[in-house]
Amino acid sequence: AQSVTQLDSQVPVFEEAPVELRCNYSSSVSVYLFWYVQYPNQGLQLLLKYLSGSTLVKGINGFEAEFNKSQTSFHLRKPSVHISDTAEYFCAVTRTGTASKLTFGTGTRLQVTL
Amino acid sequence: DVKVTQSSRYLVKRTGEKVFLECVQDMDHENMFWYRQDPGLGLRLIYFSYDVKMKEKGDIPEGYSVSREKKERFSLILESASTNQTSMYLCASSLAEYEKLFFGSGTQLSVL
Numbered sequence: 001a002q003s004v005t006q007l008d009s010q011v012p013v014f015e016e017a018p019v020e021l022r023c024n025y026s027s028s029v030s031v032y033l034f035w036y037v038q039y040p041n042q043g044l045q046l047l048l049k050y051l052s053g054s055t056l057v058k059g060i061n062g063f064e065a066e067f068n069k070s071q072t073s074f075h076l077r078k079p080s081v082h083i084s085d086t087a088e089y090f091c092a093v094t095r096t097g098t099a100s101k102l103t104f105g106t107g108t109r110l111q112v113t114l
Numbered sequence: 115d116v117k118v119t120q121s122s123r124y125l126v127k128r129t130g131e132k133v134f135l136e137c138v139q140d141m142d143h144e145n146m147f148w149y150r151q152d153p154g155l156g157l158r159l160i161y162f163s164y165d166v167k168m169k170e171k172g173d174i175p176e177g178y179s180v181s182r183e184k185k186e187r188f189s190l191i192l193e194s195a196s197t198n199q200t201s202m203y204l205c206a207s208s209l210a211e212y213e214k215l216f217f218g219s220g221t222q223l224s225v226l
Contacts (some may be wrong), residue, residue, distance in 0.1 A: 009154070032212055043118070043204065043217030044157075051212055090156060094212075101172070102215070104149075104157040 002027035002093045006105035013112055015083055021076040021108045023065075023091030033074040034092040034102065035065055044090065050074065061085070086112045117141075118218040120205050126224045133192040135221050137205030144210065146188035148172075148180065151202040151220070163188055195225045 007022045025031060035047040048059025055067040065076045074091060088109050092102040121136035139146065145164055149157040149172075159172030161180040169180050177199060181189045188207075192199055202222050206215040 006156075034214075036215075041219070043219045044206075044215070045217070046214035049212075049214065092157075101159065101162065103159075103173075106154055106156040 002031060002095055002103050004091050004093050004103055004105035006089075006091055006108050008108050009106065010109045010111065013081055013110065015112055015114055016080050018079050019077065019081050019085075019110065021089050021091075021110065023074045023076065023105060025072050025074065025091075025093045027072075027093065027095060030096045031093050032096060033065075033067060034094075035059065035063070035074075035076050036090045036092060036104075038088045038090065038107075040087070047076070047089070081110070081112050083112050083114070085110060118205055118207055118216050120203075120218040120221050122221050123219065124222050124224075126226065127192075127195050128226055129196060131192075131195050131225075133195050133223065133225075135190040135192075135203055135205075135223070137188045137190070137207075137218060138186050139188075139207040139216070140186065141207070141209070141216075142185065143207035143216070144185075145208045146182065147206040147208075147215065148178075148188065148190045149204045149206065150174070151204055157204065160190065195223075197225050199223065200225045 003026045005024045033050045036044040038044045048057045050057045050067045058064045088107045091105040118139045147162040148160040163169045163182045179191045204220045205218040
């Protein structure tokens with residue numbers, strides 16, 4: 001079975017600063033990886049996904065993530081955050097061949113302040 | 115855009131009651147899912163369905179059942195609600211394998 005670890009439960013950052021949200025996964029087989037974001041009082045929405053090809057994946061709202069197979073990581077980055085990026089971010093993984101049965105991490109709360 | 119609608123935003127029930135959580139999607143998606151979200155635990159998959167009348171257990175199906183009689187509707191049933199089922203319940207749908215999930219806004223269920 002696969003699992004996901006999000007190492008930081010909360011990440012405080014000042015506006016316009018860079019941010020990295022960490023995600024590590026565990027699986028004995030090939031995986032697909034996803035980042036979802038949940039804004040306050042809203043449902044989750046997809047930020048980006050890695051299925052194959054380039055290991056650097058660009059998503060919406062200026063976010064990007066890099067798949068690193070040797071380190072089993074899929075860290076999310078943004079070079080300059082905005083107040084509106086305040087939200088909870090979830091990393092998710094699924095084994096190839098298991099359709100959309102995602103396993104989610106415990107989430108990282110990104111708090112952007114002035 | 116795809117809309118996933120959950121029937122109630124907040125729900126309060128008593129221990130032992132039978133509870134129905136309804137979810138409707140409007141884009142003819144094949145796949146539908148029920149997750150529960152708890153602080154510090156993230157999202158955990160309860161049940162999912164790939165087609166009408168088809169269902170598969172997720173990671174935490176105990177105490178729950180589901181029904182999918184029509185493609186657009188996926189219901190989660192708590193046969194006898196217990197206090198440990200107090201949680202945020204999220205419904206999601208997707209068009210195909212590995213396509214993104216579209217989530218509803220969630221139902222916060224409190225079981226007293």
